[in-house]
Amino acid sequence: MSIAVTLPDGSSRSLEDGATVLDLARSISPGLAKATVIGLVNDRQVDVRHALQDGDAVRLVTDRDPLGLETLRHSAAHLMAAAILEEFPSAQLTIGPVTDDGFYYDIFMPDGQTITPADFPKIEQRMKALAKRDDPFVRCVAASERDPVFQDYQAIDKVEGGAGFNQFKREIVDELKRAGALSGEPDAPELSFYRSGGFIDLCRGPHVPSTGWLKHTKLMKVSGAYWRADASREPLVRVYGTAFFKKKELAEYLHMLEEAKKRDHRVLGEQLDLFHFVDDAPGFPFLHPKGATIYNLLQDFMRGMLARRDYHEVRTPLILSESMWHRSGHYDNYMENMFFTRRQVRDARAEDGINHNAEEDRPMAVKPMNCPGHLLIYKHRLRSHNEFPLRLAEMGLVHRREMSGVRHGLFRVQAFTQDDAHHFCTPEQINGEINLLIDFFFEVYGAFGLTDVALELSTRPEKSIGSDEMWEAAESALKGALDASGRAYKLNPGDGAFYGPKIDFHIRDCIGRTWQCGTIQLDFSMPGRFGLEYVGADGDRHTPVMIHRACYGSIERFFGIITEHFAGAFPLWLAPVQVHVLPVSEKHLEYARAVQDQLARAGLRVELDESDERLGYKIRRSALMKIPYAVVIGAKEVEHGTINARTSDGEELGELRVEQFIERLGAFTVPALIASFAAAREAAA
RNA sequence: GCUGAUGUGGCUCAGCGGUAGAGCGUCUCCUUGGUAAGGAGAAGAUCGCGGGUUCAAAUCCCGCCAUCAGCUCCA
Structure with missing residues (x-):
């Protein structure tokens, strides 16, 4: 006996009867089998252990697929929930969906308990241990509330000291029952659970094959939330995390967040004196x-x-x-x-002397x-x-x-x-x-x-x-x-x-x-x-x-x-100040002014630092303002009729004549830049 | 809009019932200095706004405004 399934490219593959999504992936290549997270069977998401039927249309979702990453993160939410239950046995789980850049789980903490970032190391430790066990995620469908799976589940996610399990999951189960679950009807929605090691959670699925996939997770933050997003309902603790397939991807993501913080344009706008906002003009820069x-x-x-x-x-x-x-x-x-717009008219009869509702023709x-x-x-x-x-x-x-x-x-x-x-x-x-x-x-x-x-x-x-x-x-x-x-x-x-x-x-x-x-x-x-x-x-x-x-x-x-x-270091043509002229001392001011003039006449935006500071300080200030070029003027330059240039990140151009310096700059005006584009296009044609 | 946090000199922040502080920046003076912070001094604040509690409020309470982080739902 064999079955045939079709793949997205339209090709057909025959498999042993009872073959799973994973078997299909294996039959194509071992690498694919390793990378397959879930399957999309007739547009329905299923676990890799799902048994295929004759005639199924199957797409294998791998770790390179956005849907694969979503699945990973959903599974990571389960892993985190399991770890949190170990750490806080009286916590009650509610829902744990995936977000754009990770996942969260909303948790009800009875008796005024709470979870804070200080708890993250302990929880992450437990998550690591659970991931290391590489427990498979096993889908179990309950036929009734007397089903052993249902009973097992209740034993785990119960209210401490109480009989039943938590009211939130109860609500979800009741909703599913209203939708026909456990009715025994042929098309009824399933009431499914996922078991990984000793943890079971009510879940639609699907999940990654096993917890071993979840080694690269990180808890990010906590915030408050309400059950059903309703402020009149129970307040919950929302614990955020993120997860990636590869260690490198997680590291890159964390690095990106750090970089983004460093590059925050609102902070740079203040530091570089670019713009500001005031309370009385919200959102108007x-x-x-x-x-x-x-x-x-x-x-x-x-x-x-x-x-x-x-x-x-x-x-x-x-x-x-x-x-x-x-x-x-x-x-x-x-x-x-x-x-x-609203018209305001002076009106002696009005209480404050103004008619605020003047008719507008x-x-x-x-x-x-x-x-x-x-x-x-x-x-x-x-x-x-x-x-x-x-x-x-x-x-x-x-x-x-x-x-x-x-x-x-x-x-x-x-x-x-x-x-x-x-x-x-x-x-x-x-x-x-x-x-x-x-x-x-x-x-x-x-x-x-x-x-x-x-x-x-x-x-x-x-x-x-x-x-x-x-x-x-x-x-x-x-x-x-x-x-x-x-x-x-x-x-x-x-x-x-x-x-x-x-x-x-x-x-x-x-x-x-x-x-x-x-x-x-x-x-x-x-x-x-x-x-x-x-x-x-x-x-x-x-x-x-x-x-x-x-x-x-x-x-x-x-x-x-x-x-x-650009992290505030704008390219030369966009830099608000392109060249900073820094005289070593007051004695070189006059020549520095002449240099400033010469540079400005060439079309550069130049500033002269006339302050009574030492050179080191002027250079530091210039570099912090990310001015592309600092031009140092001292006794030597005055004598030679030269300048001494360096870039904001410390590269020294050395002593050279103003014309030589300007020549080295390339296109520093908008017209020159545009002309260089035209030239490049002609060269290409 | 919702949740939580925050709002103190130009900037970053400390103070959290009892006379408003620091660093940076600014200004003045000294210093005339060579590639990322010389020294001294001074000015600068209705502590977001409006109410309340109190003998006394930046500090506690309420409302508003703004900012920040996030959210705007089926396991």
């Missing part, structure tokens, strides 16, 4: 001179890139009438995130997006297809209300500048525009050394405007352009903008974190709502297609991202 320099350079660079691609820059108002936002659909879809709202403004510019006169593709760009300042608790430095603010643009074109031109944009964006990110960029295609969300046909056409247009570009992309169903599907650009920084920056959104809806038209070659009027796009996304946020990416 104040850019200091140095921060504003970087912000302006980011804009300059983008403008340079736009100039080579036939964009027309515009400026549109911050505030438009509310009716405009009704028409655009923002009012209905985005109201909670918008700022509205034209209520106004602050723009959360720039598109309506651009639509109005388009609409100002009749357009012809000969102008297409028409690309309107704007460094547009938008305001968006954010729920309290989500603001975060420059990453999540309430006012930010989008490097926004809208392309108006014919349906036939979509493909070309999308491809232009993809290359464009890659070139921009490359200028910051951000070369690891992933694309995602997001489709229609629940809350959306426009007909089914429109969405279908828009989605297939984007997909077609992406396929034609030959670049890999991931599908992200239901995550599009309310007016159209989009392509998002996720960039990976130098410590491995990813950030969504660029976006290209196709919109078949807004032009119609605003009555946009163009005269086609046929002399008839048509509705144009509109593409919304931003490359940095938010300049403020991008600023934050590169601050962390």
